[in-house]
Amino acid sequence: MVVMKMKFPFQKRVKLAQGLWLLSWCATVAGATTFTLGCLLKTELRRRAEVMANTDIHIVPNTLMIVGLASLGINYFASKICQDALDAGRFPRWKNFLKPYFAVSCFFTVLMLLAIIMSYAMKGSLESSLKAGLRNGIRFYKDTDTPGRCFQKQNIDRLQMEFQCCGNNDFRDWFEIQWISNRYLDFSSTEVKNRIKSNVDGRYLVDGVPFSCCNPSSPRPCIQYRLTNNSAHYNYDYQTEELNIYLRGCREALVNYYMGLMNTIGAGVLSIFLLQGSVLVSLRFLQTAMEAVAGKENTEIETEGYLLEKGVKETVMEYLDPVLTFLLLKNKVEEGTAGETTTAPA
């Protein structure tokens, strides 16, 4: 039961070969574009690597880069095959090459689709990675004298200014940690001593935020300290003040930024996937149409082309059989030897 049979007169075959040659070169460019998009995404992710706790999300750009490189090879061979397709003398040499070629091409094309699906599916993983990374970043903000953590302050300040955000979930995260190092506290002051005594861990907590949380769009000079104390500042209401500091949390800002980037890249890769799929389908039709011509004297007869000779399930089994027999063969040999030892004494 053949899948998608189509008739191909000679002129149609010629047009198919020519169109496919052009299409495969377009797909080569598209493959290079996929690789570039993967590199871009990876660079963007690495730029903020200090606020990410793990690199699980890097699987998306890595897959895109692999698929891009593979599709360069796939489409190069596709163009070569369709160049030889109309020449009855040169086409038979591709005969043994085509079956593994289609298997590999289908695998990489499906991988492209998987990359797009992963970019949406890994949003949760990205969010938890950023949550843990930002929490550490904020905790180590004051440790500018500890090796390995001395750049956290600079990174967090630049991040907050660039993405217009403050804190992890929001600016109140800064109230819960000590972000002013003990080196810069005057321990002879009673105010400092009271504050340190007032909490269990002996930390100097303030209801203030670093300067990088300040919003330049605010009409008044930035209020950083004593944020919750309305009477500490003239004409100031903590509940209604919206423009003073950034209200958005950095985790939300970064997730939105990366998801936006991955959506744009995903849309491009989806169209490249469709292009690549059409190249493979056309090549399959051309191959089957040309195989029917082989050996005949009149090369200009009308032939039939199809996608799959047998049904979908049977074709899949046909491809998986070699893999399975390779895996099962080992087991059969073991079973065989075990059977012999058991039957021998009987």
Add this chain to the structure above:
Amino acid sequence: MAVGKITFTKTEREKLAEVLWLLNWISVVTGAILFGLGLFLKIEIQKWQEVMSEQGILYVPHMLITTGLAACGINYVGSKICLDCADTNKFLRWKLVMMPYIVCTFFFTACVLAGALMCYSIRSQLEEALYLGLRNTMRFYKDTDTPGRCYLKKTLDLLQIQFQCCGNTDYRDWFQIQWISSRYLDMTNSAVVDRVRSNVEGKYLMDSVPFSCCSTLSSRPCIQHNLSNPGAHAHYDEQSQQLNLWRRGCQQALLDHYTGTMQSIGLTVLLIWLFELLVLTGVRYLQTAMENVIRLGDPDSESEGWILENSLAETACYNFSIIKTLGKCYQVDDDPNINVPTAAADQEAPSAQVQVNVTS
């Protein structure tokens, strides 16, 4: 005695025409590049035009834009002319246009050079404009409720953050102006009232700076207030003071940024000018060679090409006299040698008797 005389054979003339055709097309591309550079510079200047006191420096990008467009047009026409110049018959079509075309191209090339030199000479004007502009912007920093000035605070904050600078010449400029609006000052507080009364103009001056002056490189949380009194802060040593705020003034930062941009643009424009000069020289040689071929009559013969027919001095005198006579068309002449018939002269000057020889 011609300047730069070279002899051209027929094949050399044809090759010259072909090469010039290609060079003219490349010049169209460089003209587009010139236009792009002018546009880029205009956008860069307009990004921060609020901190510049006058917009006079916009004449540099405008000059580049117009010369870029002119380059595209002139070189497109030039490529058409050069394509036809290989053949003597087609050259006759363009014969009358060639001289004006070359004169136009010469002046246009001079404009390109002027544009390049302007890029280098703009520095002092820019310095003055930035100083005055930044001083005004800082003065109006607090006026976020005045229409026309309400975005100056945001602009200046973003400028100081992006260019890593503070104040006009340095951070102490903020001590001399009131940058906190009276709307946010508690006038019932005696400390505030004392401060306002302590200076002649009734301004609330503090030794503090806005948050945008804070340096991200500092290892301690930013100290914005009581900057003249290091003892007011714990362990505020010399090194902490150096790293705490941005040390550079915004005038210097912006000046460096724009001078750097304009120097690169100026260099590119100079290279384009040299290329245009080369094309102009080639077209002049082609024109003179083709004219000489027509004068000689034989299209296959060798001809000479030159830049100037006579020496530089003679050509200059000739051109000046042309310009003088052009001017004289519209003047009444007081030259005593010209016979101007007066009303009193009834006598006509006797006409000379023409002797007609009658041959018999």
